[in-house]
Amino acid sequence: MSVSAGNPSLARVVSRFAAALLALGAFAAHAQQPAKPAAAPTPPPSWQQGRSAEQEKSTLHPFAIHVTGKPAKELPVDKLRVPAGFKVEVWVDGVPAARSMALGDKGTVFVGNRQANNVYAIVDRGGKREVKTLLKGLDTPNGVAFRKGTLYVAERHRITRYDGIEDRLDNPPEGKVVIDNLDPSKAPGHFWKFLAMGPDGKLYFNIGAPGNIVMPNYMQASISRVDPKSGTLENVAMGVRNSVGFDWHPRTKQLWFTEHGRDWLGDNSPSDELNVVTRKGQHFGYPYCHQGDTLDPEFGKNRSCSEFTPPALKLGAHVAPIGMRFYAGKMFPAEYSNNIFIARRGSWNRAIKQGYDVYRVTLSEEGKVLKGEPFLTGFLTDEKADPPMWGRPADVMVMRDGSLLVSDDHNGIIYRVSYGKK
Amino acid sequence: MSVSPGDGGGAAIIAAALSFFIACAALAAEPVPRKAEACTVCHGPGGNSTNPILPSLAGQPAQFISLQLFLFREGNRKDPQMSLPASSLSNAEMNELAAYFSRQIPAAPSHKTAPENVSAGRRLAEQFHCVQCHGPALLGLQHIPRLAGQQFAYLKTQLRGFKSGTRADMDGNMTSAAQSLSDNDIEVLADYLSGLSGR
Numbered sequence: 107m108s109v110s111a112g113n114p115s116l117a118r119v120v121s122r123f124a125a126a127l128l129a130l131g132a133f134a135a136h137a138q139q140p141a142k143p144a145a146a147p148t149p150p151p152s153w154q155q156g157r158s159a160e161q162e163k164s165t166l167h168p169f170a171i172h173v174t175g176k177p178a179k180e181l182p183v184d185k186l187r188v189p190a191g192f193k194v195e196v197w198v199d200g201v202p203a204a205r206s207m208a209l210g211d212k213g214t215v216f217v218g219n220r221q222a223n224n225v226y227a228i229v230d231r232g233g234k235r236e237v238k239t240l241l242k243g244l245d246t247p248n249g250v251a252f253r254k255g256t257l258y259v260a261e262r263h264r265i266t267r268y269d270g271i272e273d274r275l276d277n278p279p280e281g282k283v284v285i286d287n288l289d290p291s292k293a294p295g296h297f298w299k300f301l302a303m304g305p306d307g308k309l310y311f312n313i314g315a316p317g318n319i320v321m322p323n324y325m326q327a328s329i330s331r332v333d334p335k336s337g338t339l340e341n342v343a344m345g346v347r348n349s350v351g352f353d354w355h356p357r358t359k360q361l362w363f364t365e366h367g368r369d370w371l372g373d374n375s376p377s378d379e380l381n382v383v384t385r386k387g388q389h390f391g392y393p394y395c396h397q398g399d400t401l402d403p404e405f406g407k408n409r410s411c412s413e414f415t416p417p418a419l420k421l422g423a424h425v426a427p428i429g430m431r432f433y434a435g436k437m438f439p440a441e442y443s444n445n446i447f448i449a450r451r452g453s454w455n456r457a458i459k460q461g462y463d464v465y466r467v468t469l470s471e472e473g474k475v476l477k478g479e480p481f482l483t484g485f486l487t488d489e490k491a492d493p494p495m496w497g498r499p500a501d502v503m504v505m506r507d508g509s510l511l512v513s514d515d516h517n518g519i520i521y522r523v524s525y526g527k528k
Numbered sequence: 529m530s531v532s533p534g535d536g537g538g539a540a541i542i543a544a545a546l547s548f549f550i551a552c553a554a555l556a557a558e559p560v561p562r563k564a565e566a567c568t569v570c571h572g573p574g575g576n577s578t579n580p581i582l583p584s585l586a587g588q589p590a591q592f593i594s595l596q597l598f599l600f601r602e603g604n605r606k607d608p609q610m611s612l613p614a615s616s617l618s619n620a621e622m623n624e625l626a627a628y629f630s631r632q633i634p635a636a637p638s639h640k641t642a643p644e645n646v647s648a649g650r651r652l653a654e655q656f657h658c659v660q661c662h663g664p665a666l667l668g669l670q671h672i673p674r675l676a677g678q679q680f681a682y683l684k685t686q687l688r689g690f691k692s693g694t695r696a697d698m699d700g701n702m703t704s705a706a707q708s709l710s711d712n713d714i715e716v717l718a719d720y721l722s723g724l725s726g727r
Contacts, residue, residue: 148656148709152700152701152704170670170671175619222598243603293700518619
C-alpha cells in the first residue's frame with residue numbers, strides 16, 4: 107500500500123512534534139457538563155422496530171455480509187449438498203456483495219447488489235470467467251434486468267437503461283433514466299429494489315415497507331410496473347411488505363413473488379410467503395394480516411384476514427426468501443420442469459436458525475403448489491451459533507444450458523448447480 | 529477531493545508525529561505485515577492509536593475494518609488521509625489488513641472519563657440504544673465497531689458526522705440514532721466510551 111500523499115515527511119514530523127503535544131494537551135483538557143435528558147426519544151435501530159416489551163433483552167440481530175468477499179478456497183464449499191445426480195461447484199468468486207442476476211443475449215451475467223455501488227459483469231471465455239466492474243457510483247443498484255440488448259438497473263430511487271451494453275462492456279454508455287423519484291422520503295427501511303422484465307415488456311419492481319411493521323404510504327409495500335416506452339407507472343400488487351424476487355409462470359404467465367414477513371412475532375410466526383398475483387391490484391395483507399391467517403397485534407385489530415389474498419405457500423418463519431425463478435431449462439430431470447427455485451437468505455429473527463438454502467417448490471400442471479423442500483443445503487452449519495452460516499443464497503438464475511446459478515452475497519460468490527455429466 | 533467534515537482528519541499530521549515516536553519504542557506482538565506498516569504510521573503500533581483524533585484499529589472486528597476500507601475505496605466514506613491509501617487496495621488486501629488488526633490486543637485506554645460522566649455516559653448509551661448494536665460492554669460484533677476505549681475526539685467527530693449526515697452509514701441506523709443527540713450528549717458519550725476498557 108502506498109502511503110497517502112498527505113502524510114508528512116519525517117523532517118516535518120519532527121519539527122511539528124512539539125505542536126502535536128500541545129494539541130494533545132488541549133484535547134485532554136475538555137470540559138464536561140452533566141447530561142440532560144434528550145428532548146425527543148431516539149428510536150431504536152430500525153431492525154428492532156416492532157419488538158415487544160418481553161423481547162427487549164433479545165440478543166437476536168441481523169447478520170451483515172462480508173462486502174469485501176471471501177475467496178472460495180477459504181470456505182467450506184465441500185459442505186454443500188444437492189440431490190443425487192446433481193453437482194454443485196463454485197462458478198466464480200470475487201463478485202462483491204453479489205445478489206440479483208440477469209443474463210445477456212451474448213451470455214454476459216450482470217450482477218447487482220445492495221452495498222457495493224457498482225454493477226458487475228461476468229464474461230465467460232471458455233470456462234475462464236472474468237469479473238468486470240461495469241457501472242460505478244450507483245445508489246444501491248440491487249435490481250438488474252436484460253431484454254433485447256438493453257440492461258436495466260434499479261437503484262434506490264430510479265431505474266435506468268444501458269442500450270447495447272454487451273458491445274460496450276469496457277466502455278459503457280451513460281444510463282438513460284426510465285423512471286425517477288421512486289424514493290422521495292429517503293428514509294431507512296426496505297429501499298433496495300428487485301427488477302424484472304415481464305412478458306408484457308414492462309419493468310416490474312418492488313417498493314418495500316419503510317420499516318419492520320409500519321403503515322406504508324400509497325406507493326410503499328407494493329410491486330409496481332413501468333412501461334419503458336411511455337414511462338407509465340402502475341401498481342400491480344399492494345400490501346407486500348418487501349419482495350425482492352419474482353418471476354412469471356412459463357405457461358400461465360402469472361406473476362409469482364416471494365415476500366418477507368415481519369419480524370418479532372416469535373420464532374415460528376409469521377411465515378414468509380410465496381404469492382401469486384391473479385388480479386392486478388390485489389392486496390396481500392401487510393401491515394394488517396400476515397401469512398394469510400394471522401392478524402397483526404397492532405394494525406390488525408379492526409381488520410379481518412379474509413379481506414386479503416393469502417399466500418400460495420408458506421415458506422417458513424423468517425427464512426428471508428429472496429430470488430426466485432421458474433425452471434424452464436432442459437438439463438434437469440423432467441419433474442423439475444416449471445418448478446420454482448427460491449433462495450432463502452435467512453433466518454436471523456428466531457432462536458434456532460433455519461433456511462440458508464435454495465428451496466424447490468413443485469407445482470401441478472394447473473400451476474397449484476404441491477410441495478416445497480430444500481434443494482441446495484450446507485450453508486447453515488450451526489443453527490445456534492452467531493453467525494450460524496458461512497454463506498447466504500440471494501438469487502437464482504437458469505442459464506441457457508439449463509444449469510442453475512446461485513449468488514451468495516455474504517461471500518461474493520456465484521455457484522453453479524448442474525445435472526448429469528454437464 | 530472533497531473533504532467530509534464527518535471524518536475529520538485534517539490535523540492527522542499530529543497522529544503521524546505521535547505514532548512515529550511511540551512506534552519506535554513499542555514491541556509488536558506479531559510480525560507486522562508489510563501492508564499494515566503504513567497504517568500503523570497514523571493508527572499506532574498494532575493499531576493502537578495514541579492520537580485522540582485517529583481511531584484505534586486493534587481488536588476491532590475484522591468485518592468492521594474491511595467494510596470501512598471498502599467504503600473509503602468506493603467513495604461512500606471520504607477522508608483526506610484515508611481515501612487515497614484505500615483507493616489502491618484490493619478486496620483481498622482489505623481482508624488481510626482487517627484480519628491482522630482484529631488480532632491485535634487493544635491497549636488500556638489512556639483517556640480518563642470525568643467522574644460525573646461514568647454514570648451519565650452509561651445512561652446515555654442505554655437511552656440512545658448504543659448498547660443494542662454495539663453490545664452491553666460496547667465491544668462491537670461482526671460489522672459493528674468496538675467503541676470501548678476508542679479515541680475521544682474521533683468518537684465525537686463520527687457522532688457529529690452521523691448527525692449531520694456526512695458520515696457514511698451502512699443501513700441508516702447510526703444516522704437515525706444520532707439525530708437527537710445534543711452537543712453535550714456527544715461530549716458525555718464520547719468521554720464515557722473512550723475511558724472504557726476495550727478488552
